[in-house]
Amino acid sequence: MRQLDKKKYKDKGINMKKITTVFVLLSLFGFSNKITGQVFQNKDLTITKLESNMWVMETSDKTTMYLIEGTQKALLIDTGTRIAKLDSIINIITKKPLEVVITHAHGDHAGNISFFNEIWMHPADTVLLNRRYKGKLNFVKDGFVFDLGGTQIEVSHMPAHTPGSIVLLDRKAGNCYSGDAFGSNHVWLQLKPLSPMQTYVNSCLKMEQLIDNGITKIYCGHYPYVKKAFDKSYITTMRQLAEGLINGTGPEAQPYSNKVGCPNPMAVTSGEATIVFDPDYIKQIKNK
Ligand SMILES: [Zn+2]
Numbered sequence: 001m002r003q004l005d006k007k008k009y010k011d012k013g014i015n016m017k018k019i020t021t022v023f024v025l026l027s028l029f030g031f032s033n034k035i036t037g038q039v040f041q042n043k044d045l046t047i048t049k050l051e052s053n054m055w056v057m058e059t060s061d062k063t064t065m066y067l068i069e070g071t072q073k074a075l076l077i078d079t080g081t082r083i084a085k086l087d088s089i090i091n092i093i094t095k096k097p098l099e100v101v102i103t104h105a106h107g108d109h110a111g112n113i114s115f116f117n118e119i120w121m122h123p124a125d126t127v128l129l130n131r132r133y134k135g136k137l138n139f140v141k142d143g144f145v146f147d148l149g150g151t152q153i154e155v156s157h158m159p160a161h162t163p164g165s166i167v168l169l170d171r172k173a174g175n176c177y178s179g180d181a182f183g184s185n186h187v188w189l190q191l192k193p194l195s196p197m198q199t200y201v202n203s204c205l206k207m208e209q210l211i212d213n214g215i216t217k218i219y220c221g222h223y224p225y226v227k228k229a230f231d232k233s234y235i236t237t238m239r240q241l242a243e244g245l246i247n248g249t250g251p252e253a254q255p256y257s258n259k260v261g262c263p264n265p266m267a268v269t270s271g272e273a274t275i276v277f278d279p280d281y282i283k284q285i286k287n288k
Pocket residue numbers: 104106109161180
């Protein structure tokens with residue numbers, strides 16, 4: 001009996017050891033493959049795993065990139081600003097062949113394109129692109145799909161912030177990566193080349209329809225300001241603000257403190273949504 005107990009104890013001991021080993025292995029495996037959370041940080045950049053195959057990369061000056069990994073390829077959405085060795089940092093996260101797409105050609109979204117031999121973008125934004133880019137430009141259009149293997153990322157054209165602004169849709173995950181198309185609390189519609197306010201209304205309507213067809217999370221282009229994904233109410237509020245500006249029925253506009261884009265930018269706000277616009281351009285359009 002005593003011997004049996006000893007054996008039992010011994011077996012238990014071995015089992016505990018085995019269990020501990022398995023647990024350690026599982027947590028190591030989990031750290032790199034399952035559990036979300038911060039995976040990299042230096043003075044320029046913080047990388048956080050948000051979903052099983054998706055990372056948000058936040059720069060210290062509050063620009064954002066997203067990295068999505070499929071079974072065959074990975075896709076980098078936007079290239080941020082001044083990150084030393086961005087390409088080798090991405091290589092720590094994924095070894096899959098990388099495609100690079102920019103949501104639009106503003107410097108805070110296309111700042112590091114020189115790290116990459118080729119990029120994808122909408123042709124309507126080439127007017128804004130830094131001409132020093134020596135790599136190959138590939139053009140997307142509405143409906144274009146990046147097939148990463150098991151994950152498809154679809155392009156949807158959402159002009160207004162810039163003429164060639166696009167959002168990237170992962171319909172399976174219910175995700176939309178929106179760049180600045182709908183802002184990150186504030187959408188800037190006062191920057192040249194200006195689009196009519198109706199163009200923005202149409203983009204909001206298109207986005208609302210995508211949400212009705214399964215998109216649930218809108219990851220914006222300046223994630224550090226919001227630290228969450230937007231939902232339909234944000235887009236609807238934006239559309240209503242834009243309609244109010246067209247019809248003159250919205251909330252009263254206030255001067256916008258950052259005089260970027262035009263001499264006297266104004267802003268209208270409702271809840272967490274703000275539209276910054278050029279009042280002279282709205283008048284000009286109305287008088288046509
Ligand atoms: Zn922008």
